[in-house]
Structure formats: structure tokens, C-alpha cells
Amino acid sequence: MTFTFDPSLKLYIYLADAAFLGFVFLALAGGVVAVGAKRLIHAVLGLATSLVGVAGLYVYLGTHFIAAMQILIYVGAVCISIVFAVMLARPPSEAERAPRAGPGKLAAGFGVGLFAALVLGSAVFATRWRAEPTAVAGTLQEVGEGLLTRYAFVFELISLVLLVAIVGSVVLARRGRRPAGG
Amino acid sequence: MTDVFPPDLIRLIVSFVIVVAFAFTNAAVLVLVERKICGHIQRRPGPFEVGPHGLLQTAVDGVKLMAKQMLVPRNADAGLFRAAPILSFVPPIAALIVVPFARMLQVRDLDIGVLFILSLAAVNVLAILVAGWSSANKYSLFGAIRAVAQNVAYEIPLLLSLLTIVIWVGSFRMSDIVAAQGGFWFAFTPMGFVAFLVYFICGIAETNRAPFDLPEAESELTAGFHTEYAGMGFGLFFLGEYTNMLLVSAIATTLFLGGWNGPAFLTTAGTGFWATVIQTLWFLAKVYGLIVVMIWVRWTYPRVRFDQLLNFCWKILIPISMANLAVTAVWLKL
Structure with a gap:
């Protein structure tokens, strides 16, 4: 993969690269949020973002089925059950900061x-x-x-x-x- | 020009714009239709002041919603509070790209069409959860908790009823499913009819509409998960709800009612311009017929209690759809 501009290449090749970088960014940024968030629910949503980014990478690889399953199971089921558990535990106004390492x-x-x-x-x-x-x-x-x-x-x-x-x-x-x- | 912008890219962009425009128009029309039908069911004319017979009411309401300030409660989680409405209306609009409006009128014919829609629908629950949690309001939180319990439960019979058709056709691809219904529609076969009924009930529950509107039950929870939303934040939730209604009806039409096929001899499988127009008209007629039924149900039946809601799903709908799936599988192998 090359990111230098080559006018002989068509625009959509760069679009595909941009999409790939976007999904990588989603996956990484979501991961950073999941690890570093002070509130638990932000961490879970960061995880969901990261999983969506990974699903996007599956799409980029041409495996639509696995991408759909990734979203359906990980975002739709796993993340929702985690959020549900977190939400029952504590509303946002009482959220306290997790101790820093x-x-x-x-x-x-x-x-x-x-x-x-x-x-x-x-x-x-x-x-x-x-x-x-x-x-x-x-x-x-x-x-x-x-x-x-x-x-x-x-x-x-x-x-x-x-x-x-x-x-x-x-x-x-x-x-x-x-x-x-x- | 075609070197920089390949035709497929232009086609994709144009069709996305059309899909978004269609979703907005659909919501604008349905708000009025819903209020009119509701009014007449309750023996009053509904909105009547703006324009002839109140036809311009939605336009005025839209301007009002857009002009209103979007308040964020002090204790709310501001980022998530703003993100939730967007999260709620993007997935149903994105799901419209696999809906076959006519043989030649479909943005993308993915081989996982049905799964694509279902996986996007799963994100909708997350949006409601985020909205309810970030509002820092007990009514919102209760609404969100109810929404999750309800949507997770009703997703099971919904998937099982769709699976009945999928194993019948042997494909998740929307165009294959429509093509399989050239002679007969699945809703008019015994197993298909049961699956259709289960699907439609679950569809109403998944869109959180009465008699299953417990997440936003006005008399108990003020407005449930969107209590704290004002202006366009509230507007986007409604846009999401009406697009979801459209989507539920579009899936029902595609999987059970023959998609763009017309009844008996009034049908065409052509690919020309007029054939496409006729197919689109059939498709939209069925979709809006189903939507009117959903509105009719909403204003006819009282809200169910929460234990009734969950018992109905776990003790009646899931066993029925399981049995239906098993019968279909056996029948297909005979």
C-alpha cells in the first residue's frame, strides 16, 4: 500500500486507502478510549467504537458476513449487555473517578x-x-x-x-x- | 472526468443522497398521516389549521423543531447526550441501501442483505441506552432499561421468523428472496403466514410503538428515554422511529409480501423505466399499507403491562416461531 499521490491512479483507490485508515483510526481511538476513560460507560462505548472499526476492516477485506456478525454480536449483544449492567449500577451524576495507576x-x-x-x-x-x-x-x-x-x-x-x-x-x-x- | 470520478462512485453518492432524502420525506409525510389517522380514530379532524386540511402542519413543525434551542441538562453527559440522536437515526437510514424498491432500484444487493439490516438494527438499542443513561434523569434511565429488555427479547422471535424465510429461499440476498416469490407470496403459505404475524408483532415491538411503547410510556415515564431532549434532538429520534417503521414494513414486504411483485397478472419483472415505476409503486403501496396498519394498531390497543409484554414474547412468540422454523425445515427436506 502506498500513500504517495500518483496521478495515474484513480480516485477511488485513494478512497479505499482513506476508508482503511479511517477504520484503523476508529479501532485504535476506540481502544484508547476504552482503556483510558474515567467513566465505565465511556469505556464500553469506546469498546463498541473499536469493534465497529474492526468490522470495517472486515468489510475492507471483503468478508461482509463476518463484518455483519461482528456488529450484530459484539456491538449489538455483548456491548449492550455490558452497558446494561453498568447502567443498573450507577447513573452519571454519581460517577466517581477511577483511581489512577x-x-x-x-x-x-x-x-x-x-x-x-x-x-x-x-x-x-x-x-x-x-x-x-x-x-x-x-x-x-x-x-x-x-x-x-x-x-x-x-x-x-x-x-x-x-x-x-x-x-x-x-x-x-x-x-x-x-x-x-x- | 470519469477518470477521477468512476461511474460507480457517482452512482453510490447519488443513491445515498436519494436514500437520505427519501427517509426525511417519509418521516415528514408519516408524522402528518399518523396525526390525521389518530385524529379520525378519536373522532376529531387532527391538525387542521395550517394549509388545506392541515396538510402543511409538518412543515411548520419542522421549522419549529429546528429553531428550538437544544438544551443539555446540567448533570447530563454532554457528549453522549448529543451523540445519541445521531446514533439513533443513522443506522435505519443506512439499512435502506439494501432494500429492493424495484428490480433495478436497489443501491447495493449484498449477499448478506437481511443480516446487514439486522446488524444495523442492533445499534438502535445502543442509541436508546446512551440517550437514557446520558440524560441523568430517572425517567430516561427507566425508559432505556425497558427498551433494552424489550428489544433484546423481541429480537429473538424476529430473527427466528426471518430465518424461516431465509432457509426456505436458501439466501440472505434480498433480490433472491423477491425472485423466489414470483408465483406465490410467503405470507399466503401456512408457515409463511405464521412467520409474518410473528415478525409484524415483533417489528411493532422493535420500533417501540404502542401497544409496546413502554420505553416512552407518557403516563408513567413522561417521555421515557427522550424526556430531556428538545428541538432537533427530539426531531432526530422521531426521524429514526419513522425510518424504522419504514424499514420494518419494507422487510415485511420483501420477505413475506412478494417485494416489488404485483398481485397475479398485474405484475412485471421487466427492467425498463416503466416496469421499474410499476414495481416501485407496488412496493411502496404494500409498505405504506403495512405502516397504516401499524398506526391503526397504535391508536386502537391500550398499552400492555411490562410483565405481559415479556411473558408474551418468551412464552408465546418464541415457542411459536421455534416450532414454525422446525416445521418449515422438516417440510423443506421432505
């Missing part, structure tokens, strides 16, 4: 972040990427076939995990309740 914790966090960035960065730059990614991967048919054939076991395993989570939440929710009339 001390210099030791800050340095430790910075170090861990730098280490992760180095590992990921070296992995990214060491990999020889194919110049022309195949455009068909990630279409609806392929995802469906993959889930029901090659990845059927993983698919079933994940649904089992979700079932356990549902049963667990029902058990937790019932603990606080008295039986009717008892």
Missing part, C-alpha cells in the same frame, strides 16, 4: 505493551504475505460449509461452552430468589 504500574503496562507490539510486529514483518489475497474466502457459503463440515467439532464444542454459560447464569440468577409462596 501509579508510575510503577504505568511503567509495567508500558513494558508489557511494548513487548506485545514487538512480538506481533516482528511476526507480521517476518511473514511473507501473498501479494494477491484470494477474494472468495469468507463468503457466506464458505463459512456455512466450513462450520458444518471441517469445523463441525469446534462449532459443537463452542455451543457446548455457551450452553454451560447459560446454565451457569440461570443457576446464579436463581440463587437470589425465594420460591414463590415460600
Whole structure:
């Protein structure tokens, strides 16, 4: 990808680049807000913004289905349940500031972040990427076939995990309740 | 010129402008239609003073809303408070780009058409939540909490009823679904009819309209999640609600009522100009027919209680739509 202006290229190529940079910015800015926000609800909305940015990157890669699922599940379900929990806990007028991290914790966090960035960065730059990614991967048919054939076991395993989570939440929710009339 | 602006880009920009203009016009017209129908149901003429039979009432109201100051309560979270109305009206307008108004009149025919709309609809709940929370008002907060409980619950039977059609056609693509209804419409088959009823009830609940308007129940919560909004902030919420009504009816038309197909012999599958006009007219006639039914329901039935609302969803609609889906799946394999 090149960001130098080349008049022989058509405008929409730059538009695609701009869209890509925009989504990257959304993902990163949302992440920064999610980590640094003083109010919990801002952090959750930052997370939602970041997830929308990632969904945009999926669109950029031509996998519309995964992008739609990203928004439907992560923004539409996960973020909303988090916001719901936060909202029941505390309205904005009583929001208090989270304690700031001390210099030791800050340095430790910075170090861990730098280490992760180095590992990921070296992995990214060491990999020889194919110049022309195949455009068909990630279409609806392929995802469906993959889930029901090659990845059927993983698919079933994940649904089992979700079932356990549902049963667990029902058990937790019932603990606080008295039986009717008892 | 075509080197710098490729035709597809121009087409995209023009169609976005048209879609936005359509959404605004639709809201302006529906506000008047709703007030007129409501008036006549209650044996009064409705707005009558501005213009002949009050036809210009919406224009005057629009000017009033735009001229009003947008107040932000002192304790409110100002940034989120301003962002919420925008978050509420952008997704339904964006979802309109996959709606097939006619065979040749569709902005983008995505292979995930139905999913695209549903994923955008999920953002709407977030907008209501943000609005209710950032207002720093207990009525707003209660309205938002109700909205989430209601929308999350009603999304399940809604998805299941749409899934019935999707497995029938075998595609999420809007044009495939319309093409599958060239001979018969899904609403006139037993399974399709059940799915249509479930979908329509859930659609009314998802747009937060009476008898499911608990998030903004006037008599209990003043105005629910938009209590603190004035001027265009309030206007944008209404724009979002009316665009959502349009969207719910457009999906119902596309998936259950044959899309742009006309009844029996009065139909055309052509791609010419007049064929497109006829198809668009059929589509809009069905969409606005459904919207009028939604308005009719709103002004006829009293609001349900919250436990009734949730019990109705979890104990009646979800089992029915599950059973319907199972029956359809078995029938398709026979």
C-alpha cells in the first residue's frame, strides 16, 4: 500500500486507502478510549467504537458476513449487555473517578505493551504475505460449509461452552430468589 | 472526468443522497398521516389549521423543531447526550441501501442483505441506552432499561421468523428472496403466514410503538428515554422511529409480501423505466399499507403491562416461531 499521490491512479483507490485508515483510526481511538476513560460507560462505548472499526476492516477485506456478525454480536449483544449492567449500577451524576495507576504500574503496562507490539510486529514483518489475497474466502457459503463440515467439532464444542454459560447464569440468577409462596 | 470520478462512485453518492432524502420525506409525510389517522380514530379532524386540511402542519413543525434551542441538562453527559440522536437515526437510514424498491432500484444487493439490516438494527438499542443513561434523569434511565429488555427479547422471535424465510429461499440476498416469490407470496403459505404475524408483532415491538411503547410510556415515564431532549434532538429520534417503521414494513414486504411483485397478472419483472415505476409503486403501496396498519394498531390497543409484554414474547412468540422454523425445515427436506 502506498500513500504517495500518483496521478495515474484513480480516485477511488485513494478512497479505499482513506476508508482503511479511517477504520484503523476508529479501532485504535476506540481502544484508547476504552482503556483510558474515567467513566465505565465511556469505556464500553469506546469498546463498541473499536469493534465497529474492526468490522470495517472486515468489510475492507471483503468478508461482509463476518463484518455483519461482528456488529450484530459484539456491538449489538455483548456491548449492550455490558452497558446494561453498568447502567443498573450507577447513573452519571454519581460517577466517581477511577483511581489512577501509579508510575510503577504505568511503567509495567508500558513494558508489557511494548513487548506485545514487538512480538506481533516482528511476526507480521517476518511473514511473507501473498501479494494477491484470494477474494472468495469468507463468503457466506464458505463459512456455512466450513462450520458444518471441517469445523463441525469446534462449532459443537463452542455451543457446548455457551450452553454451560447459560446454565451457569440461570443457576446464579436463581440463587437470589425465594420460591414463590415460600 | 470519469477518470477521477468512476461511474460507480457517482452512482453510490447519488443513491445515498436519494436514500437520505427519501427517509426525511417519509418521516415528514408519516408524522402528518399518523396525526390525521389518530385524529379520525378519536373522532376529531387532527391538525387542521395550517394549509388545506392541515396538510402543511409538518412543515411548520419542522421549522419549529429546528429553531428550538437544544438544551443539555446540567448533570447530563454532554457528549453522549448529543451523540445519541445521531446514533439513533443513522443506522435505519443506512439499512435502506439494501432494500429492493424495484428490480433495478436497489443501491447495493449484498449477499448478506437481511443480516446487514439486522446488524444495523442492533445499534438502535445502543442509541436508546446512551440517550437514557446520558440524560441523568430517572425517567430516561427507566425508559432505556425497558427498551433494552424489550428489544433484546423481541429480537429473538424476529430473527427466528426471518430465518424461516431465509432457509426456505436458501439466501440472505434480498433480490433472491423477491425472485423466489414470483408465483406465490410467503405470507399466503401456512408457515409463511405464521412467520409474518410473528415478525409484524415483533417489528411493532422493535420500533417501540404502542401497544409496546413502554420505553416512552407518557403516563408513567413522561417521555421515557427522550424526556430531556428538545428541538432537533427530539426531531432526530422521531426521524429514526419513522425510518424504522419504514424499514420494518419494507422487510415485511420483501420477505413475506412478494417485494416489488404485483398481485397475479398485474405484475412485471421487466427492467425498463416503466416496469421499474410499476414495481416501485407496488412496493411502496404494500409498505405504506403495512405502516397504516401499524398506526391503526397504535391508536386502537391500550398499552400492555411490562410483565405481559415479556411473558408474551418468551412464552408465546418464541415457542411459536421455534416450532414454525422446525416445521418449515422438516417440510423443506421432505
